[in-house]
Amino acid sequence: MLELKGVNVYYGAIHAVKDISLTVNQGEIVTLIGANGAGKSTTLRTISGLLRPKSGSISFEGKEIAGVKAHEIVRQGISQVPEGRRIFAEMTVMENLDMGAFTRKDKDGIRADLKRVFELFPRLEERKSQVAGTLSGGEQQMLAMGRALMSRPKLLLLDEPSMGLAPLLIREIFHIIEDINRAGTTVLLVEQNANMALSIASRAYVLETGRITLSGDAAKLAASEEVRKAYLGG
Numbered sequence: 270m271l272e273l274k275g276v277n278v279y280y281g282a283i284h285a286v287k288d289i290s291l292t293v294n295q296g297e298i299v300t301l302i303g304a305n306g307a308g309k310s311t312t313l314r315t316i317s318g319l320l321r322p323k324s325g326s327i328s329f330e331g332k333e334i335a336g337v338k339a340h341e342i343v344r345q346g347i348s349q350v351p352e353g354r355r356i357f358a359e360m361t362v363m364e365n366l367d368m369g370a371f372t373r374k375d376k377d378g379i380r381a382d383l384k385r386v387f388e389l390f391p392r393l394e395e396r397k398s399q400v401a402g403t404l405s406g407g408e409q410q411m412l413a414m415g416r417a418l419m420s421r422p423k424l425l426l427l428d429e430p431s432m433g434l435a436p437l438l439i440r441e442i443f444h445i446i447e448d449i450n451r452a453g454t455t456v457l458l459v460e461q462n463a464n465m466a467l468s469i470a471s472r473a474y475v476l477e478t479g480r481i482t483l484s485g486d487a488a489k490l491a492a493s494e495e496v497r498k499a500y501l502g503g
């Protein structure tokens with residue numbers, strides 16, 4: 270479904286992503302793990318069109334999308350839940366969700382997806398008139414995910430959904446990611462919480478200072494000495 274080949278991304282002179290190649294197949298949850306500053310967010314932001322790679326190709330359903338504008342990439346079926354959530358703080362929950370459907374005109378479909386978002390996140394329905402900036406951290410994460418789902422993406426990009434959340438809430442969010450995947454959305458998940466990410470993913474890539482150093486079956490990586498030492502606290 271998604272294939273990156275030899276992708277390089279720079280911030281000025283800083284070479285943040287180095288020759289990355291990876292694939293995500295339809296129906297999978299794939300995770301990209303690695304330490305602070307490894308280039309995980311940069312990779313996601315490049316896929317979603319917020320950054321332009323200096324070289325390499327990114328194809329989605331057989332079409333080249335490297336360099337394509339972000340809103341056009343949303344239209345093609347990729348939606349990103351950014352790190353730090355970036356909800357529209359001044360707007361209500363409902364207005365945020367409406368913004369998520371900005372590429373669409375199918376009113377019935379939008380209504381059906383809103384119903385589905387409220388089933389996944391009942392708390393958002395209870396709070397639909399609340400100003401989003403006053404939501405708790407966990408609720409803001411739910412809203413960011415709900416907003417992304419409102420574009421009915423084929424591929425959902427999640428950037429550190431566990432960040433800043435209490436353990437119980439992290440578990441809840443990860444269960445919901447599995448539900449979203451089971452309902453047919455392919456997921457590429459970036460996480461520092463390698464334990465949780467590897468537990469729900471089928472495959473994983475390990476990123477170190479901009480390069481992929483390990484990849485493969487998530488359960489096998491979770492069991493490997495190398496990954497346990499570096500990312501799973503021994």
Ligand code: ATP
Pocket residue numbers: 280283285303304305306307308309310311312352461
């Ligand atoms: P984290 O989990 O801490 O967000 P990450 O793996 O997502 O880490 P990136 O945010 O992709 O890492 O950063 C990769 C590298 O690029 C880092 O060295 C970072 O300092 C650098 N970088 C990120 N954004 C910028 C920017 N806007 N300008 C310059 N350098 C940047």
